[in-house]
Amino acid sequence: MARSTYDSIVTSALSEYRFIQQSGRDLRRLGKAARECRKDRRHRFTSYSAFFAIDIDENGIAHTHRNAFGEAVDEENLSKVRECEMCGRLFWAGRDDKECCSVPCQNKRRKKRWKQEYDKGKYQ
Numbered sequence: 255m256a257r258s259t260y261d262s263i264v265t266s267a268l269s270e271y272r273f274i275q276q277s278g279r280d281l282r283r284l285g286k287a288a289r290e291c292r293k294d295r296r297h298r299f300t301s302y303s304a305f306f307a308i309d310i311d312e313n314g315i316a317h318t319h320r321n322a323f324g325e326a327v328d329e330e331n332l333s334k335v336r337e338c339e340m341c342g343r344l345f346w347a348g349r350d351d352k353e354c355c356s357v358p359c360q361n362k363r364r365k366k367r368w369k370q371e372y373d374k375g376k377y378q
């Protein structure tokens with residue numbers, strides 16, 4: 255493979271990887287913000303760069319387009335996006351009281367809570 259082709263593939267893959275990383279960070283922040291909005295009031299967020307792609311035309315004029323991340327979150331209930339308390343993964347909470355991503359994490363959390371209460375002397 256030619257060196258320039260290799261460099262081009264690596265550059266493209268790195269760009270995609272950074273986009274996915276940034277989207278994950280934005281999703282965590284948006285999920286948290288959406289849950290706070292329900293308690294407080296409606297907010298407008300404009301600082302999430304991953305929402306948009308910006309093209310600059312030959313006259314230097316910027317044209318913004320909603321990118322794949324912006325399309326994916328549009329009209330979704332972001333208060334359902336949670337970060338698992340035990341493993342840190344993002345998950346979709348079907349129920350409002352769901353705190354963990356899976357049954358194994360839920361069991362670990364229950365045991366951790368029980369141990370904390372036991373150590374405080376609740377069961378003695």
Ligand SMILES: [Zn+2]
Pocket residue numbers: 338339340341342343354355356359
């Ligand atoms: Zn988990």
